Amino acid sequence: MQEAVLAKNDAMAAANRAFFENGEIAAFNFVSAPGAGKTALLVALIGALADRVPVRVIEGDQETARDAERIRSTGVPAYQINTGTGCHLDAEMLEAAIHELVPPRRSLLFIENVGNLVCPALFDLGERAKIVVMSVTEGEDKPLKYPHMFRAARALILTKIDLLPHLEFDVEACVANARRINPQLRVFPVSARTGAGVAPLADLLGSQLRVQG
Amino acid sequence: MQEAVLAKNDAMAAANRAFFENGEIAAFNFVSAPGAGKTALLVALIGALADRVPVRVIEGDQETARDAERIRSTGVPAYQINTGTGCHLDAEMLEAAIHELVPPRRSLLFIENVGNLVCPALFDLGERAKIVVMSVTEGEDKPLKYPHMFRAARALILTKIDLLPHLEFDVEACVANARRINPQLRVFPVSARTGAGVAPLADLLGSQLRVQG
Numbered sequence: 001m002q003e004a005v006l007a008k009n010d011a012m013a014a015a016n017r018a019f020f021e022n023g024e025i026a027a028f029n030f031v032s033a034p035g036a037g038k039t040a041l042l043v044a045l046i047g048a049l050a051d052r053v054p055v056r057v058i059e060g061d062q063e064t065a066r067d068a069e070r071i072r073s074t075g076v077p078a079y080q081i082n083t084g085t086g087c088h089l090d091a092e093m094l095e096a097a098i099h100e101l102v103p104p105r106r107s108l109l110f111i112e113n114v115g116n117l118v119c120p121a122l123f124d125l126g127e128r129a130k131i132v133v134m135s136v137t138e139g140e141d142k143p144l145k146y147p148h149m150f151r152a153a154r155a156l157i158l159t160k161i162d163l164l165p166h167l168e169f170d171v172e173a174c175v176a177n178a179r180r181i182n183p184q185l186r187v188f189p190v191s192a193r194t195g196a197g198v199a200p201l202a203d204l205l206g207s208q209l210r211v212q213g
Numbered sequence: 214m215q216e217a218v219l220a221k222n223d224a225m226a227a228a229n230r231a232f233f234e235n236g237e238i239a240a241f242n243f244v245s246a247p248g249a250g251k252t253a254l255l256v257a258l259i260g261a262l263a264d265r266v267p268v269r270v271i272e273g274d275q276e277t278a279r280d281a282e283r284i285r286s287t288g289v290p291a292y293q294i295n296t297g298t299g300c301h302l303d304a305e306m307l308e309a310a311i312h313e314l315v316p317p318r319r320s321l322l323f324i325e326n327v328g329n330l331v332c333p334a335l336f337d338l339g340e341r342a343k344i345v346v347m348s349v350t351e352g353e354d355k356p357l358k359y360p361h362m363f364r365a366a367r368a369l370i371l372t373k374i375d376l377l378p379h380l381e382f383d384v385e386a387c388v389a390n391a392r393r394i395n396p397q398l399r400v401f402p403v404s405a406r407t408g409a410g411v412a413p414l415a416d417l418l419g420s421q422l423r424v425q426g
Binding site: 034061063087137141145147166 | 246247327332348376
């Protein structure tokens with residue numbers, strides 16, 4: 001059963017990927033535990049990017065439209081998917097959202113998945129890359145305990161680094177754990193609250209409209 | 214398909230529940246997002262309880278035995294379940310773990326589920342109650358965005374309250390959001406690091422060996 005679900009998803013994801021490539025749209029799938037700060041991060045990235053390139057956002061949550069509203073308050077169009085009891089976005093949901101949102105040619109599309117460090121690892125949406133977001137409040141061992149997600153991701157964004165002085169969190173140990181799982185993982189420490197680390201990450205994401213990843 | 218899976222699970226959960234009732238074992242299923250601090254909370258509760266009542270722990274993680282080792286370092290027996298790509302514990306896994314761990318008559322059994330605020334809401338393990346654990350670093354809106362879990366739980370433990378001075382987290386707003394979803398939810402603010410709030414919670418859990426919930 002799971003194999004059939006994933007095979008159907010992969011076919012739809014391939015169609016989404018072709019749509020993005022034709023439109024030169026760079027789509028990134030942000031995945032994390034609930035409360036890691038994905039929406040705050042996206043708002044910060046939009047602040048650094050939206051004057052330079054068109055940005056669109058697709059939000060996934062079990063319920064509420066709060067995250068899409070937070071994004072729209074920046075002036076960037078956003079579409080909210082509600083999954084009900086569902087634990088992840090799939091390629092079919094994304095395809096329907098694309099039809100509503102209509103991201104323009106040569107735009108950045110940020111997809112914020114349902115907060116879940118497990119199930120979204122299995123579902124390709126057709127994105128250029130999964131980006132795993134992890135707050136420094138979560139503990140250094142998360143890459144080892146949730147390895148599928150850290151293996152599926154191209155980059156790790158460590159959020160809430162402004163809280164480091166108040167935590168016993170060892171950044172180097174966390175990065176070492178993540179690279180044990182995925183030696184190629186690129187790591188970006190940021191604070192959406194202070195803005196630390198946001199500019200270089202925004203530059204890198206913006207540059208994806210020129211360079212294929 | 215999902216209905217068949219849940220029906221099979223419910224039958225097994227009923228058997229687990231009968232086993233617990235026969236043994237006067239009070240089993241609690243701790244559910245949360247990854248990194249909410251469930252294991253640190255259990256270590257703190259064990260420190261307050263283990264001299265008074267027998268405590269046993271079943272740990273659920275995708276990979277590693279780190280959490281069971283942390284529990285065993287307190288002197289309390291623990292059994293680790295690894296779910297691989299699986300996103301939750303189910304009643305069959307719990308039944309197998311009970312056979313290995315053999316919790317004694319009139320004991321407290323703490324079950325730490327896989328860190329996931331979505332899927333474990335759907336799976337009855339035969340526990341007396343689900344307890345949702347949420348860190349104050351996760352944001353006040355989580356009960357609204359993950360309502361199934363907050364509806365399924367009997368109590369909410371708000372962890373890491375020692376970090377409140379460094380956050381813009383409104384405890385009253387969070388509790389109001391949680392009670393919109395589940396008006397009967399009992400709320401316990403704690404800090405495993407400072408010990409704040411641990412003693413009354415431990416007293417309440419210990420008292421469950423006398424009073425049926």
